[in-house]
Amino acid sequence: MNLSAADKELMWALLQARNPALLALVDVLDLGLLPVEQREAITRAMGIERRVNRERWFARSAEIERLVEYVWTSRPLALDDMQLLRDAIETEAPSLLPLLNKIGTRELTQDESNALRSAIVHHLVSTGFGPQSEPNARGIRLEALIDYLVHCVADWH
Numbered sequence: 001m002n003l004s005a006a007d008k009e010l011m012w013a014l015l016q017a018r019n020p021a022l023l024a025l026v027d028v029l030d031l032g033l034l035p036v037e038q039r040e041a042i043t044r045a046m047g048i049e050r051r052v053n054r055e056r057w058f059a060r061s062a063e064i065e066r067l068v069e070y071v072w073t074s075r076p077l078a079l080d081d082m083q084l085l086r087d088a089i090e091t092e093a094p095s096l097l098p099l100l101n102k103i104g105t106r107e108l109t110q111d112e113s114n115a116l117r118s119a120i121v122h123h124l125v126s127t128g129f130g131p132q133s134e135p136n137a138r139g140i141r142l143e144a145l146i147d148y149l150v151h152c153v154a155d156w157h
Contacts, residue, residue, distance in 0.1 A: 002030045003029065003030055007070070011026055011046070011067055015042065018048050018049040019045040029042075029075075032075030035078050035144075036078070036148050037141050040147050046064060046068060046071075072147075073104075073106070077104065081148075085100065085103070085116075087123075089119050092122045093116075093122075096115055102152075106153075108149070113150065113152055113153045120142055120149070124143065127139070128143070
């Protein structure tokens with residue numbers, strides 16, 4: 001599924017109001033080339049705009065939710081993101097490795113998603129922060145993977 005012209009217009013309006021630098025990513029989204037941290041940036045900007053201008057966007061809440069879902073789940077994880085996820089799970093909870101076959105299929109249960117996210121959190125704590133306790137580049141990607149896994153659950157919403 002690709003974004004319709006109306007969906008793109010709505011996404012553009014949300015991003016233009018909050019973070020115009022993200023507009024270039026809308027066209028890339030349909031190509032399936034967005035790393036998880038860019039997916040997170042898009043959905044965060046859309047959510048902030050929706051909350052800040054609640055009255056303006058209230059009537060379109062269902063459309064916005066559908067777009068957020070699209071950003072997270074319309075395309076499989078980029079190879080680099082999948083490798084980072086695999087590295088984290090191999091290190092922190094190797095028994096969960098078979099669950100990686102369910103990523104992108106919407107077949108993960110809530111418990112499975114929680115287990116994967118917990119393992120990633122442990123990995124984030126040990127590898128994802130710099131000397132000033134700020135997330136490093138790896139940490140930012142791990143945080144985005146945690147958010148991604150929320151949307152991989154079969155009964156999310």
